[in-house]
Amino acid sequence: MTALLTDLKRLGSMKAPDGFAERVLVEVGMADSYAVFETVLGEVYVAWNRFGVSAAARCASASEFETMFKREVGRPLTPAPAAAELAAKIEDELSGKRTMRFDLRGLTEFEQAVLRKTYEIPRGEVRPYGWVAKEIRRPAAVRAVGTALANNPIPYFIPCHRVVRTDGHIGNYGGGGPEAKKAILTMEGVRVNRLQELARGGVRYQGVKTTKIYCYPTCHAAQRALEKNVVWLHDEKSARAAGFRPCKVCRPAA
Amino acid sequence: MEGVERMFERMVREHQHRVYAVGFALTGNRHDAEEVAQDTFLRAYRALSTYPAERIRDLKQSPWLHRIAVNVVRNRARGAKPRTAELNGSEPDDAPGPESRTLLRAEMDDLACRLAALPPRYREAVVLRHVHEMSYGEVAEALEQPVGTVKSNVHRGLQLLRGEDHDRVVD
Incomplete structure (x- = not known):
C-alpha cells in the first residue's frame, strides 16, 4: 500500500529536461536563440525568436555576444543549432535580397522608424543622416537619427553602414568602427574614396543635364548618366535655380 | 504587458518541473510529457494575454496550470492513443537528476506507463x-x-x- 503511494509521490519529483523553460520562452517570443554564422563578413553572431532576427554582432566569443545581448535586449538567450533556413536568409540579406524579418520590440517608435527607413536604402548606395530624418518626418532630429543608428541591434542586416555624413566623413559605426564601415560599403560596390572626395569639395548631388534631374551620387538611377552630361551640385537651392528637380527614386529633397 | 511577461517567465521557471511531471504521469513517456508541458504553458500564455489584471493577480497558478495540463492531455487523447510502450526506459539517461537517487529511471518510466494505461x-x-x-x-x-x-x-x-x-x- 505505502510502497505504491511513495512511488507515485516520487513520480511528482520528476524534473523537466534542461533548457525546458528557455524553450517555452522562445516559443512565446519571450526569449531568443542564437548561433554563429559564417558569412561574407566573417563570423557573425545572430539572435532570433519567433518574430524574427533580434540582434547581430561580430563578436570574439559567444560569451561576449551573450553579455552584449543581455545589456542591449535583456531577454533570456540560449544557444541553438544554426538553422539552415536562417543561414539562407542571412546570405540573401548580405547579397541585397530582402527576405529577413526583424524583431524590433523594445525599441522606441522613433528608433523603429529610423531602422525601417534605413532598411530601404539599397545595397551599393548611401544616404545622409538628414535624409533618414526627413523621410520619417522628423527633419530636425538628425542627431537622434545618428544615436538610433549607433544603437542598431541588427547591424549588417539593417544597413546602418549605408547612412553617412554629408561632409565626407564616413561617420562612426557600431559594427566595428569607421574602417569596418568603409570595408562593408566597398564590398557592396560603393566607391567610398570618390564619394569622400566629392563631399570634401562640397558636392552633395549629381545632376544630369539632359534629364534635369538631380540625385544623391550613389543613386542607382544616377549611375546610368553619361559622364559628359553630369554636373555636380552643391545644394538644393542652386540645383533648383539651375532648373533641376529632385530624383523620385532617391528623393534628395524629400 | 511587460508585467504579464515578467510574471509568465517567473511562472514557467517556478512550475516547469511540476507541469512536466504531470505530463509524464498522464502520458507515460518523456517525449509526450515535454510536448504536453510546452502546450500547457503556451495555452497559459495565450490565456494570460486576454485576462484582465485583477484576474491575473488572483490566479491560483498551480491548480490553474494543472487544469490546463489535464485538458491538453484529454485533447491529445482524442487525436491519438497515448504511446505507452515504446519509451519504456529505453532512452539514454542523459541527466541523472535528484530523482534517480530515489527511484530508478526505468522504474519511473514503468510506473508512468502503468498510470498511462x-x-x-x-x-x-x-x-x-x-x-x-x-x-x-x-x-x-x-x-x-x-x-x-x-x-x-x-x-x-x-x-x-x-x-x-x-x-x-x-x-
Missing part, C-alpha cells in the same frame, strides 16, 4: 492526488468534478494500479 478518469484523479499531493478539494477544482467522484476515482485507480480485482474492471 489506466482509464483517463482514474489516471487524472490518482496523478493529481498522489503524484502531486493535492488535496481532494484541489483535485476536484482542477478536474471540475465533485469531491465524492474524485475520491472514488482515486480509490478505484489505486486498486487498478495494484492489480487488484481485475475482473471487475468495466472501462
Whole structure:
C-alpha cells in the first residue's frame, strides 16, 4: 500500500529536461536563440525568436555576444543549432535580397522608424543622416537619427553602414568602427574614396543635364548618366535655380 | 504587458518541473510529457494575454496550470492513443537528476506507463492526488468534478494500479 503511494509521490519529483523553460520562452517570443554564422563578413553572431532576427554582432566569443545581448535586449538567450533556413536568409540579406524579418520590440517608435527607413536604402548606395530624418518626418532630429543608428541591434542586416555624413566623413559605426564601415560599403560596390572626395569639395548631388534631374551620387538611377552630361551640385537651392528637380527614386529633397 | 511577461517567465521557471511531471504521469513517456508541458504553458500564455489584471493577480497558478495540463492531455487523447510502450526506459539517461537517487529511471518510466494505461478518469484523479499531493478539494477544482467522484476515482485507480480485482474492471 505505502510502497505504491511513495512511488507515485516520487513520480511528482520528476524534473523537466534542461533548457525546458528557455524553450517555452522562445516559443512565446519571450526569449531568443542564437548561433554563429559564417558569412561574407566573417563570423557573425545572430539572435532570433519567433518574430524574427533580434540582434547581430561580430563578436570574439559567444560569451561576449551573450553579455552584449543581455545589456542591449535583456531577454533570456540560449544557444541553438544554426538553422539552415536562417543561414539562407542571412546570405540573401548580405547579397541585397530582402527576405529577413526583424524583431524590433523594445525599441522606441522613433528608433523603429529610423531602422525601417534605413532598411530601404539599397545595397551599393548611401544616404545622409538628414535624409533618414526627413523621410520619417522628423527633419530636425538628425542627431537622434545618428544615436538610433549607433544603437542598431541588427547591424549588417539593417544597413546602418549605408547612412553617412554629408561632409565626407564616413561617420562612426557600431559594427566595428569607421574602417569596418568603409570595408562593408566597398564590398557592396560603393566607391567610398570618390564619394569622400566629392563631399570634401562640397558636392552633395549629381545632376544630369539632359534629364534635369538631380540625385544623391550613389543613386542607382544616377549611375546610368553619361559622364559628359553630369554636373555636380552643391545644394538644393542652386540645383533648383539651375532648373533641376529632385530624383523620385532617391528623393534628395524629400 | 511587460508585467504579464515578467510574471509568465517567473511562472514557467517556478512550475516547469511540476507541469512536466504531470505530463509524464498522464502520458507515460518523456517525449509526450515535454510536448504536453510546452502546450500547457503556451495555452497559459495565450490565456494570460486576454485576462484582465485583477484576474491575473488572483490566479491560483498551480491548480490553474494543472487544469490546463489535464485538458491538453484529454485533447491529445482524442487525436491519438497515448504511446505507452515504446519509451519504456529505453532512452539514454542523459541527466541523472535528484530523482534517480530515489527511484530508478526505468522504474519511473514503468510506473508512468502503468498510470498511462489506466482509464483517463482514474489516471487524472490518482496523478493529481498522489503524484502531486493535492488535496481532494484541489483535485476536484482542477478536474471540475465533485469531491465524492474524485475520491472514488482515486480509490478505484489505486486498486487498478495494484492489480487488484481485475475482473471487475468495466472501462
